[in-house]
Structure formats: structure tokens, C-alpha cells
Amino acid sequence: MLPTQRACSIIRYILYSTRYCYTSNKLIKSMEKTRGDDTLVARLVGSSVSYIRRCLFRLLSVGPIPNHMAFILDGNRRYAKKHNLKEGMGYRAGFFPLMTLLKYCYELSVKCITIYAFSIDNFKRRPHEVDYVIDLMIDKIEGLLKEVKTVNRYGVRVLFIGNLKLLHEHFRIAAEKVMRATANNKQSVLFICVAYASTDEIVHAAQECCEDKRAHEGREIIKLADVERHMYMGTAPDVDIVVRTSGEMRLSNFLVWQSSCSLLYSPRALWPEFGLRHLMLAVLMFQRSNPYLEKRRKQL
Numbered sequence: 001m002l003p004t005q006r007a008c009s010i011i012r013y014i015l016y017s018t019r020y021c022y023t024s025n026k027l028i029k030s031m032e033k034t035r036g037d038d039t040l041v042a043r044l045v046g047s048s049v050s051y052i053r054r055c056l057f058r059l060l061s062v063g064p065i066p067n068h069m070a071f072i073l074d075g076n077r078r079y080a081k082k083h084n085l086k087e088g089m090g091y092r093a094g095f096f097p098l099m100t101l102l103k104y105c106y107e108l109s110v111k112c113i114t115i116y117a118f119s120i121d122n123f124k125r126r127p128h129e130v131d132y133v134i135d136l137m138i139d140k141i142e143g144l145l146k147e148v149k150t151v152n153r154y155g156v157r158v159l160f161i162g163n164l165k166l167l168h169e170h171f172r173i174a175a176e177k178v179m180r181a182t183a184n185n186k187q188s189v190l191f192i193c194v195a196y197a198s199t200d201e202i203v204h205a206a207q208e209c210c211e212d213k214r215a216h217e218g219r220e221i222i223k224l225a226d227v228e229r230h231m232y233m234g235t236a237p238d239v240d241i242v243v244r245t246s247g248e249m250r251l252s253n254f255l256v257w258q259s260s261c262s263l264l265y266s267p268r269a270l271w272p273e274f275g276l277r278h279l280m281l282a283v284l285m286f287q288r289s290n291p292y293l294e295k296r297r298k299q300l
């Protein structure tokens, strides 16, 4: 079979099987493994899949696109267990869909993305597990710094939010470098919640409000807008949808304040399995509920 004929049959196969639309990279990798040097076919498949994806995104964009999507990356350890991987490898596996998700959200023009990377509660895990995740994040953040030109080309501003004092200095320095390097980007914002808990954020905002009040004698009443201004994510747009993988329906102290009028979507997939199909379903669910959510927001 000629390579082009082979490519055509593969593309036909992709068209019939949406499953492979979102695991294009897996498909390409397995093709490269089995067919050795046939990278032309792999490239053809890759560009066809991204073409199909862009077409699907065009269709989705006929309806409203969420301004702000938030993700709870749940199920990394269960993924490692399910695939007999070493402890910790689940987190590594969880980094890959994160990068793909950011790319898709950029293509869909989602303005703001928030991820729950590490909660204050997560510090209660076994010390070597905590160290593993934090070291992995430092490693990835430093990797991001090396690729900062690409991040800036996409116009993504990266902000780390949470009680950053609880983190190792090494982490804080790397995070601050990324925040500084992307500070002028305006296309979209990526909030990475680390050492984060909603209750901690609210207490912190209330404390800052009181300090403000003390500094400006005479301002007796604290208004909603004052508290909101002091939240870690400031005046970011309302969260439209919170996605929590692994079928769990809890917020676990994540964006409790900001999600009073948000949709909660909880696919059964574990975080490392999250892909295009789930993202598209999340957007479709948002589009279906948006008129109701808008109405509720106006009533507040």
C-alpha cells in the first residue's frame, strides 16, 4: 500500500471514530512505534486531526464560549494504580493533558482558565508524596520559563494564586519569574492555584479589607465589592463552569466564593484521561445551561 493510500485509510478511520480524535497524539506515537520511519503518515494524520478539531471548535463557537473555566485535576493516583505505574507517575501523566487542555482552550478563545494544582489540604499527604508533586511542579515551571517565548506568543498571562508563603522558596522564586515574564500578556489568563483553599482565600480577603478600613478611617462598612477586590484572583470574570474529573461531585474548598452561579461538570474520566471529548461536552453543557446561569447572576 502506498503511504498516501495508507494515510487516507487512517484518516477515514479517524473520521469514523471520534475516540481517536482526542487521542491523536497517542495514535501518532503508536504509529511511529509500529511503522518505524513512516513519519510522513504520522504528520498527515496529525494535521488531519487538528483540522477536524478546528472544524469542531468552529461549530461550538456558534454558541457562547465560557469566559472562565476551572478544573479540579482529580484521579491522578487512581490512574497510576489502574495502570500499575509507580506511585507519583500519575501526577506526571496528569501534566500532559494539562498542556493539551491549555492549547484547546486557547483555540476556543476561553479567556480565563483556573486549575487546582495543589490544595492546602494536600500538605497532609505523606511527606515524600508532597515533595514529589512540588518538585514536579518546580520542574515544569522551570521548563515553562525556558519556553516563555511560546507562552508570550500565545499571549497567556500566568498567575500563581494561593497562600504562597506555605511553599518552599525555590517554588516561589520560579513562580515569581514566570509571573513577571508573562505579566504583559493580555490574550488570556491562567490561574494556577497552589497551597490554595477557598476558606483561606476568604479569610485573607477579609483581613485585607479590615487593614484597608483601618488605614482609611471613616470607611465603616465592608461591601461585597471590597471583599472581591481582595480575593486572590481579584476581579477575574465569574467562573462559568467547574470541571472535576473522576466522577466526584464535590468542590473540596475550591473557588467556593466564585462559583455560586457556576455549572459543575464531573466526567467519569480520571484527570490523565481527560481529553477533547470531555472538554467539548463541558462547553456544550455550559451552552445548554447558560440562559439559566445568566438569569441567576442578574438576580444576585
Ligand SMILES: CC(C)=CCC/C(C)=C/CC/C(C)=C/COP(=O)(O)OP(=O)(O)O
Pocket: 073, 074, 075, 076, 077, 078, 079, 091, 092, 094, 095, 098, 117, 118, 119, 122, 133, 136, 137, 138, 140, 141, 192, 246
Ligand atoms: C506545573 C503544574 C501546575 C503541574 C500540575 C501537575 C499535577 C497534575 C498536579 C495534580 C496534583 C494533585 C494533588 C491532584 C489530585 O489528584 P489525586 O492525587 O488526589 O488523585 P486521586 O484522587 O486518585 O487520589
